[in-house]
Amino acid sequence: MEMYLRPAVIGVMIFVVFNALIIASAILVLAERKIMGFMQQRYGPYLVGPHGVLQPIADILKLLFKEELRPKGADKWLFTLAPVLSIVTAFVAFAAVPFGPETTLFGLLDEPIKLGIADVNVAVLVVFAVTSMGVYGIVLAGWASNSKYSLFGGLRAAAQMISYELAYATSLAAVIMLAGSLSLREVVDSQAGTWFGFFSQWYIWLQPLGFVIYVIAGVAETNRAPFDFPEAEQELVAGYNTEYSSVRFALFPQSEYINMVTMSAVATDLYLGGWHGLLPIYTPLDPLIEQYRLGWLVFIAKVAGFLFFYIWMRWTVPRYRYDQLMQFGWKWLFPASVLNLIVTAALVLYLNA
Amino acid sequence: MPETFTFYAFSAMAIIASTLVIGQRNPMYSVLLLIASFGALSALYIQLNAPFVAVAQIIIYAGAIMVLFLFVVMLLNAPREDAAEWDRSHPLQHPNIGRFGALLAALLVVQLAWALTKVSELETPVGARADGASVGSVLEMGRILFTRHTFAFEATSVLILVAMVGAVVLARREGSNQ
Numbered sequence: 001m002e003m004y005l006r007p008a009v010i011g012v013m014i015f016v017v018f019n020a021l022i023i024a025s026a027i028l029v030l031a032e033r034k035i036m037g038f039m040q041q042r043y044g045p046y047l048v049g050p051h052g053v054l055q056p057i058a059d060i061l062k063l064l065f066k067e068e069l070r071p072k073g074a075d076k077w078l079f080t081l082a083p084v085l086s087i088v089t090a091f092v093a094f095a096a097v098p099f100g101p102e103t104t105l106f107g108l109l110d111e112p113i114k115l116g117i118a119d120v121n122v123a124v125l126v127v128f129a130v131t132s133m134g135v136y137g138i139v140l141a142g143w144a145s146n147s148k149y150s151l152f153g154g155l156r157a158a159a160q161m162i163s164y165e166l167a168y169a170t171s172l173a174a175v176i177m178l179a180g181s182l183s184l185r186e187v188v189d190s191q192a193g194t195w196f197g198f199f200s201q202w203y204i205w206l207q208p209l210g211f212v213i214y215v216i217a218g219v220a221e222t223n224r225a226p227f228d229f230p231e232a233e234q235e236l237v238a239g240y241n242t243e244y245s246s247v248r249f250a251l252f253p254q255s256e257y258i259n260m261v262t263m264s265a266v267a268t269d270l271y272l273g274g275w276h277g278l279l280p281i282y283t284p285l286d287p288l289i290e291q292y293r294l295g296w297l298v299f300i301a302k303v304a305g306f307l308f309f310y311i312w313m314r315w316t317v318p319r320y321r322y323d324q325l326m327q328f329g330w331k332w333l334f335p336a337s338v339l340n341l342i343v344t345a346a347l348v349l350y351l352n353a
Numbered sequence: 354m355p356e357t358f359t360f361y362a363f364s365a366m367a368i369i370a371s372t373l374v375i376g377q378r379n380p381m382y383s384v385l386l387l388i389a390s391f392g393a394l395s396a397l398y399i400q401l402n403a404p405f406v407a408v409a410q411i412i413i414y415a416g417a418i419m420v421l422f423l424f425v426v427m428l429l430n431a432p433r434e435d436a437a438e439w440d441r442s443h444p445l446q447h448p449n450i451g452r453f454g455a456l457l458a459a460l461l462v463v464q465l466a467w468a469l470t471k472v473s474e475l476e477t478p479v480g481a482r483a484d485g486a487s488v489g490s491v492l493e494m495g496r497i498l499f500t501r502h503t504f505a506f507e508a509t510s511v512l513i514l515v516a517m518v519g520a521v522v523l524a525r526r527e528g529s530n531q
Contacts, residue, residue, distance in 0.1 A: 075381075078381070078385075120404065121404065122404050122405050122408050122491070125405070125408040125409070125412065126408055128412060129408050129411040129412045129415075129416055130411075132411075132412060132415075132416030132417070132420075133411070133415060133416060135416075135420055136385075136388070136420075136423070139420070139423055139424075139427070140385075142427075143381065143423075143427050151427065154427065155424065155427060155428065158420055158423065158424045158427075159424070161420070162417065162420055162421070162424075165416075165417070169412075182405075182491060
C-alpha cells in the first residue's frame, strides 16, 4: 500500500467502527427487549416493522423530538458535559481494540490491512484507562442534576467502579503475564493454534478463575444488572439519569451499550482467542477461517455471543443489595484475583526457568 | 511542524487548566480542571515517546485518585467556597503562614530554574536515549525499578503503607472495639 494511503485507510476505518458501534447499540436495544420478551414468554416490541425490528428507529425519533429539560438548580455546564463525556469515552475506548487479523476484505484491497484503529503497544492499559474515565460522565450527571436520587446514583457509581476496577485490572494482569505483552494484538496472536490438536489455545483454559473475575468485574464496570446500582429503579427512580431527557438522556444508555461491546471485544481478545478458533475445541472450520482470512467474522460472532450472555444474565439474576456488592467486591473478588495473579506469576516463572 | 504545534497546544492546555484550578470558587470545577491538566500532561508524555507513563498517569491520577477527590467533594456537598466567612478566624489565614508559603513558592521557582540548567541532552527524545529507553518499554522500566531504584521503590511503598495505616487509625470511631 502506498504511504499516502495510510491516513485515508485509518480514516475509513474510524468511520466504519464509529458507525458500527452506533448500529450495534441500536441492535442491542432491540435484542435486549426481544430476549427479555422471550424469557418472560411474551413477544417484546412487535408493532414497528416486521416483528418489531424497526423499534430502535422509532425510539430514537421519539427521543429526538422530546423537550430537553434541565432542573432549575442544575449546574448548567456540567449537566451538559456529563453525557458528552460518557459517550466520548465509550467511543474512544474501542479505538485501541483490534478486531481482526490482516485481511484484504474478500480481495477488495490490494494489500492486507490490520483490522483495528490504533495498534498501540500498551493497548490493554489504554482501554482500561479510557473506560476508567467513563465514570466521570455518570458521577457528574449525578452531581450536576441537583437531585438527591441522581446524587445517590452518582455516588454509587463512583464507589462501585473504583472497587471493581481493582479486581478487573488484576485479572487482566494475569493474562498479560501469560502473553508477555501489553499489546492486545500480540495477546490474541499468542492464542493461535491448539493443544493436543483438540483444545483451542485460548487463555480461558489457563485462566478460568481470571475469566470469571473479568466477567463479573466487567458487568459491574458497565453498570449492568445484577450490578446496576447507579440506576436501581426500585430505589433511586432512575439513578444518575433521573433528571435527563431527550438526546441528553439517550446518550447514557447508548454509551452503556457501547461499553458493553468494548468489554465483550476485550474479553474476546484476552480470553476467547480473538480471531483464532471458532470454538473452545478444534473444529474443521478453523483452517478454512485462517486460509480465507475470515477471522474478523469469527471475532464478531464471539462478541455477539458474549453480548447475548450479558443480556441473558441481566434477565436471570436479581439485583444484589448495595452492601453485598461492596462486600463481594472487596472481600471475595479482589482477594481471588490477587491469588490468581500470584499463582499465575509463580507458574510462569517456574515454567520459564 | 505538527509535533511542535501539538507540544505548545498541550503545554498551554496544562498550564491554563492548572492555573484555573486555583482560580475556581467551586471545588467541583477545580477537580475537573485538574483532570484536564493531567490529560494534557499525559499527551505530552506520549510525545516524549513514553506511552506507558502516559497511560499510567491517566489510570492512576485521572482514573483513580481524582475519582476519590470527586467522591469526597460530592459527599461533603461542598458549597461555593465562601471566602469572607472564614477569612479572619481561620488559622491558615494568618499573615505569617502566607509569608512562609510565598517563601516556599520562591524556593520552588529557584529549584526549577536550577534543575533546568542542569538538564542535558535536550535534543534527543526521551525514548531514544540509551539509558532513557526505560521510559518507553515496560520491561526495561520494571527492570530498572527493581534494580537501580529498588531502595526508592521500596521506601515509597512503605510510605504509602504508613499513610494507609494512618488513614485507618483516623477513620476508626472512638470507643468502637472493631
